[in-house]
Amino acid sequence: MLTEHFVAAPHWEWYILAYFVAAGLSGGTYVIGTMLRLWGDARDLPASRLAFFISWPLLLVCPILLTLDLGQPTRFWHMLIDSRTAGLAFKSWSPMSVGAWALLIYGIFSTVMFVVALGETRSTPALLSRVSKVAGTLAGRVVMVVGALFALFVSAYTGVLLAVSNQPVWSDTWTLGGLFLASGLSGASALVLLMSRRRPEAAETDEKLLEADRYFIILELVLIALFFVTLGGVLSRVLSGGWLVLWLVVLAGTVVPLLVHWRPAWRQRISRNLGPILVLLGVLALRAVVIFSPQS
Amino acid sequence: MATPVGFFTDTTLCIGCKACEVACKEWNQLPDNPIQFRDSYDNTGQLDQRNFRHVRFVEQATSNPDKPIAWSMMSDVCKHCANASCLEVCPTDAIIRTEFDTVYIQQDVCNGCRDCIAACPYGVIGFDSQSGTAKKCTFCYDRLQNNKMPACAQACPTQSIKFGNLADLRKMAADRVQALQAQGVTQARIYGDTEYGGLHAFFLLTDKPEAYALPNAESAVLPGRNDVPGYLAVAVTSVLAAIGGLVAFRRRGERA
Numbered sequence: 001m002l003t004e005h006f007v008a009a010p011h012w013e014w015y016i017l018a019y020f021v022a023a024g025l026s027g028g029t030y031v032i033g034t035m036l037r038l039w040g041d042a043r044d045l046p047a048s049r050l051a052f053f054i055s056w057p058l059l060l061v062c063p064i065l066l067t068l069d070l071g072q073p074t075r076f077w078h079m080l081i082d083s084r085t086a087g088l089a090f091k092s093w094s095p096m097s098v099g100a101w102a103l104l105i106y107g108i109f110s111t112v113m114f115v116v117a118l119g120e121t122r123s124t125p126a127l128l129s130r131v132s133k134v135a136g137t138l139a140g141r142v143v144m145v146v147g148a149l150f151a152l153f154v155s156a157y158t159g160v161l162l163a164v165s166n167q168p169v170w171s172d173t174w175t176l177g178g179l180f181l182a183s184g185l186s187g188a189s190a191l192v193l194l195m196s197r198r199r200p201e202a203a204e205t206d207e208k209l210l211e212a213d214r215y216f217i218i219l220e221l222v223l224i225a226l227f228f229v230t231l232g233g234v235l236s237r238v239l240s241g242g243w244l245v246l247w248l249v250v251l252a253g254t255v256v257p258l259l260v261h262w263r264p265a266w267r268q269r270i271s272r273n274l275g276p277i278l279v280l281l282g283v284l285a286l287r288a289v290v291i292f293s294p295q296s
Numbered sequence: 297m298a299t300p301v302g303f304f305t306d307t308t309l310c311i312g313c314k315a316c317e318v319a320c321k322e323w324n325q326l327p328d329n330p331i332q333f334r335d336s337y338d339n340t341g342q343l344d345q346r347n348f349r350h351v352r353f354v355e356q357a358t359s360n361p362d363k364p365i366a367w368s369m370m371s372d373v374c375k376h377c378a379n380a381s382c383l384e385v386c387p388t389d390a391i392i393r394t395e396f397d398t399v400y401i402q403q404d405v406c407n408g409c410r411d412c413i414a415a416c417p418y419g420v421i422g423f424d425s426q427s428g429t430a431k432k433c434t435f436c437y438d439r440l441q442n443n444k445m446p447a448c449a450q451a452c453p454t455q456s457i458k459f460g461n462l463a464d465l466r467k468m469a470a471d472r473v474q475a476l477q478a479q480g481v482t483q484a485r486i487y488g489d490t491e492y493g494g495l496h497a498f499f500l501l502t503d504k505p506e507a508y509a510l511p512n513a514e515s516a517v518l519p520g521r522n523d524v525p526g527y528l529a530v531a532v533t534s535v536l537a538a539i540g541g542l543v544a545f546r547r548r549g550e551r552a
């Protein structure tokens with residue numbers, strides 16, 4: 001039986017929406033960059049670099065958005081340090097606490113990979129080039145993969161954070177973490193694709209990214225179906241009135257890229273950028289409807 | 297540790313005078329409420345950063361045709377849950393359990409993330425945009441430390457709100473339910489003996505909990521119930537996504 005709710009809304013709004021999008025895409029692009037290095041070939045290196053270049057600035061935005069959302073922004077450090085004892089503030093059972101630490105640690109990995117990617121480009125100082133060479137070793141790869149685990153977490157935990165509450169919709173489903181992850185990875189592929197339009201050497205990987213995006217989208221669609229099923233009686237909270245418009249955007253951002261693939265005739269007719277743009281709008285719309293509808 | 301304390305609120309004795317609300321506002325120096333017209337004698341509306349006590353006016357249908365509706369009043373407050381959802385999720389440890397076994401938000405530690413508001417199943421906590429922090433009933437922590445009873449309990453003219461040693465209050469409540477049932481009030485029941493490990497502010501009700509906007513025993517669940525299933529879903533999705541990435545990115549020698 002579903003829980004009855006008599007709760008107040010936390011008023012998590014635009015900063016949180018922006019953070020969820022930035023975290024999802026930053027983590028997602030880091031993971032894509034890593035997977036391309038692990039499983040791709042030399043021709044995929046430019047796209048991998050591009051992914052790490054995108055991931056880092058998106059990560060930088062995250063703590064700023066989170067801090068701005070706080071009622072007491074100057075106390076942001078209370079998330080990490082116990083202000084009474086000066087010890088570490090860490091609660092494994094509180095996703096917000098774990099998320100704050102994960103974001104910090106992921107930030108280190110993301111910075112390292114950004115520097116590595118920078119060092120691989122021409123006209124960089126010798127020191128950076130040397131760092132990049134280390135990254136190619138087994139130890140460097142291990143570091144990159146450990147970073148990818150944190151990236152996956154950062155991309156996904158926001159959904160678990162919502163679920164670990166007593167709010168309607170959020171706490172009525174276990175699917176949100178997985179759903180945000182699948183959508184974040186799909187959005188990340190789309191973002192790398194879009195950015196590769198300006199970097200011909202990265203465009204070599206376009207077909208692979210399109211294929212990966214299709215798998216992530218299928219995963220996302222399965223999770224959206226599970227999300228609806230698990231909501232049962234409160235489904236109407238997310239599927240009523242104006243929220244339907246956002247779901248249409250989500251639908252366009254998932255179904256259109258699949259249709260374009262399965263109906264090659266469409267490919268010629270529509271812009272190459274339309275698919276990735278719809279995917280990114282879908283990433284935004286999905287988070288908006290999930291965040292706002294239960295609080296309205 | 298001092299003896300655990302509690303509030304036993306007997307809704308059959310409440311007359312809706314709101315003396316508790318006024319005393320609470322006065323002692324805690326809470327701002328007044330914006331004037332608004334509601335379709336009720338209840339012009340407080342809800343518990344939040346301005347209202348640590350809220351006298352809820354509950355309309356109940358009766359079997360008497362001459363008097364089809366009866367009022368029931370309930371002075372609502374933070375339940376100071378033994379297993380408190382707010383305390384569970386608070387990332388900064390601003391929410392603590394005091395030596396009196398009550399739940400208290402340290403205003404100098406809270407950074408206004410509002411996770412506790414999302415977690416409290418009773419909609420008790422409000423966000424104060426002036427202080428930038430979450431606020432709720434303190435159980436008059438300052439008064440307790442000075443051997444004074446909370447302001448609301450002291451002000452209540454009908455003793456609907458009883459303050460005291462938690463164990464004594466539970467015994468008193470059980471006796472009162474028995475007496476009421478013997479008088480024919482068969483719906484009399486205690487809310488808060490078992491919910492969230494036992495509430496420190498518990499109630500005698502004459503209707504099902506939902507009628508007073510209180511989650512029933514099945515719905516009184518902790519946020520942490522979704523921790524493991526949520527992370528499991530993430531783990532499974534991660535594995536499937538990695539397989540997708542492997543298949544997509546591994547292709548070799550297919551390019552022109």
Ligand code: SF4
Nearest residue numbers: 374375376377382416
């Ligand atoms: S009623 Fe809400 S605010 Fe009070 S202790 Fe329980 S969870 Fe915390």
